[in-house]
Amino acid sequence: MKVRVVQNVLDANDRIANTNRALFDEKNLYVMNLMSSPGAGKTTLVERTILALRERFRISVIEGDIQDTCDADRVAALGIPAVQINTGGGCHLDGNMVREALADLNLDETDLLIVENVGNLVCPAEFRIGENDKVMILSVPEGADKPAKYPLMFQEASVLLINKIDLLPYVDFDLAKARRDAQAIHPGIEIFEVSCKTGQGLEGWIAWLTRRMETRRTG
């Protein structure tokens, strides 16, 4: 007998993500899910964002990694509450892993929760965690063909940071193509060109994030 189902395979994860989101809304906190390839600059952006916003917002961080690394220590060194999730080989965070990590954070004392996902251009895009926004970093050394090759990521992200622009003089990176392809995949996506090393362009990102937080928190 044929049974018609038509159900998203990741429905169960979406349900957990929705529960997380309801909790975040209740606690009035804004959650961003930070995604990129390994080494694109996620932790460096987290550090920069903390330094820029720590006076204005109470920040907590969840660090996802395949194995124990020092990312959570880098954040904790700034005096920010940080929880490390080790996925034990898993290539992405899912709603449930984030849910479990929340127990170790004080959400009542948090305005901004930054979740650094596992470095991977494929899997994190599909697994919602209850975030308000997905934030995507593409770094110059990776090449401008990445949006076209991994479109789902760019479709899901609200904002794209093109990082390591300090390296543009040394690397063949077609900035116009990266921008154009990202727009073809996700018309209207917000794009900032930044260097987390020199700080160039970061004020645009910080202003965008602050605006998103404020719209979110005032409803």
Place this chain on the structure above:
Amino acid sequence: MHELSLVLSLLEIVEEQASRAPFEKADSLLLSFGRLSCIDPQALQFAFSVQARGTRAEGAVLRFDIRPVTIYCLHCEKELSPPFFTGACPACGGVEVVLTGGTEEMKLIEMEVDGC
């Protein structure tokens, strides 16, 4: 390696379906997803044959409906279906295109079941 997570969720859905309208065995599952969703049918099939052991989906055949890449070219003013997404129109070479299909996430469309 999201294939493993996808397979585990898929098996949960099969069980959930069986608890609603009981059946003994799933013989085949029809899955759909976009060509650009980076799902590898072989990896999926392999993960499935391992994970389904001992469940009512053991031995089930996976069938795939892989949704094509589609783009809309603003210059040609029509939708086209190139084999890959390159950011350009395969007909006119123009770059004013919008990706309109091919990233669909995985859905279980239907199952063939036995022993209802």
